[in-house]
Amino acid sequence: MTLADALNPVLARLRSRFAQTPLPRFWRWWTGELLSFLPLRWREVLTVEDACVVLQADGENFAVSAERGGLRRPLMLLAAGEREEWAQLLERGLDDSRRGQRRVLMLPASRLLRRTLSLPAAALENLDAVLGFELDRQTPFKADQVYFDSRILRQDPGAKQVQVELLVVPKPVLDTELNQLGSIAAGLSAVDVVDTHGSRLGVNLLPPSARASMPRAHPIIQSSLFAVSVLLVLFGMGQVTENRLGAVASMQAEVEVQRENARVVVALRKQLEDAAAAANFLAVQKQTQASMLQLLSEITRTLPDDTFLERLSVSDNQVSITGFSAQATRLVGFLQESPLLRDAALNGSIQPDPRVARDRVTITVNYGPPAEVKP
The missing domain is CATH 1.20.5 (Single alpha-helices involved in coiled-coils or other helix-helix interfaces)
Known part of the structure; x- marks a missing residue:
């Protein structure tokens, strides 16, 4: 792995973060304003243009053109019958200024699969790895079956989403094109795609290991x-x-x-x-709290007529009754029949009282509906 290949991920993250700031737009405006004050010749010298030599298949032949500043000029045609001499013909057909320029093979857009994806802005820091995972979902191919590259269609400063176009070409398709070039393929720096207007998209489908190093x-x-x-x-x-x-x-x-x-x-x-x-x-x-009137009414209704009370005390919903009755042993049963009284029980023993010819008894009973049973 070369130093440039090792630095590419770091540079990609820095470019992504830099692109999300207002600085790129300011830089383009500022440099454009500065260049506008210079003479035309100076502007042409200072303007950086992507000059390259373009090779594009024309049937079994290959057309060679010179491109600079988006303008393309035909140079020569490599005929299929002279395939063995293509390398020598190309060297002789290029002047000294173009021999050191990048050589780009153009593929028609019809040979590729293109998908537009909406990705988080953070994905630009490691875009190739993200797109490698997306290949299985977005295309019928696996990552080891294709060559792919991408280009950013839209990236607004500060936006959380970016529009990215994924371009995929099966390996057999590109390998066939490279094999047709023969020894010229070793000098290629990029494999780009030509759009419907004949312009380059600005991608590089050539694997990094196969790219020719530039001087x-x-x-x-x-x-x-x-x-x-x-x-x-x-x-x-x-x-x-x-x-x-x-x-x-x-x-x-x-x-x-x-x-x-x-x-x-x-x-x-x-x-x-x-x-x-x-x-x-x-x-x-x-x-x-229990209603005292309703309690007194219920006790009066429940107890027999031969019973009278000596003391009645109420604490919360518990009632204590002390009185005299000729049917002392049956009072608990009477109280238990009431729908408002429950848990009636004797409190102590029954004591005969000869003064009133009745038995003295103390009974405790709960007043009110039974408490809800918690689950």
Whole structure:
């Protein structure tokens, strides 16, 4: 694995985070305004253009064109009958300025499978791995059966979703095209796709291991560009960090306000519950306590006429009856027949009283419906 391949995931994450800031849009505006003040010739020199040599199949032949700034100019045609000499013909047909340019093989869009996906913005940090997992769901192929690449269709700064187009070509299709090129395939830097207007989509379906390495730029220019890139990345990351810190501080302040509001609500709710409990106390007591008039009426109805009471006490729903009766042994049975009295039982022994010619008895009984049995 080359150093560039090792740095690609890191650079992809940095590009993703940088693209989610307002800096790219500001940079394009600012550089465009600066270049507008320069003469036309200077602008042409300073403008970076993707110059490359394009190869596109034309039946069994291959058309070779030079592309610069989106404009394509035909150069030559590699005829199928001269396949063994294609490498020499291509070298002779290119001048010195084009021999060092990237060579791109164009595939028609009809040979590919294209899908538009809506992904979280965080997926751009490791887009190839995410799309590798999506292949089984979005295509009938597995990751080891195809070559694939992607391009970002829409990415708004600060948006949580991005529109990504997945382009997939089966390995046999691309391998056949590469085999037709013969030795020229070893010099390819990319395999791109031509759209319906004849323009390149800007993807690269060629595996990294098969891509031809480009000649290194001048060390001073390369070092300068790298230093500027690092400064811009650091500035962008600092801006993102500052924005995040500001957002966190704002959220903390809002959380504190909501927390204070919650405390006030809890206090008011406690006051309301206490007031409601105090207001309902008497009503609850009235509902839970037995009615004395109904109790006296029920005891009067239940006990026989030869019985009179000496003492009647009520504690909660428990009633204690002390009196004299000529049928003392049957009083418990009489009380148990009442639908409002339950659990009647003698409290102590029955004592004869010769003064009144009756037996003195004490009975305890519960008044009211039976308590609900809890599960």
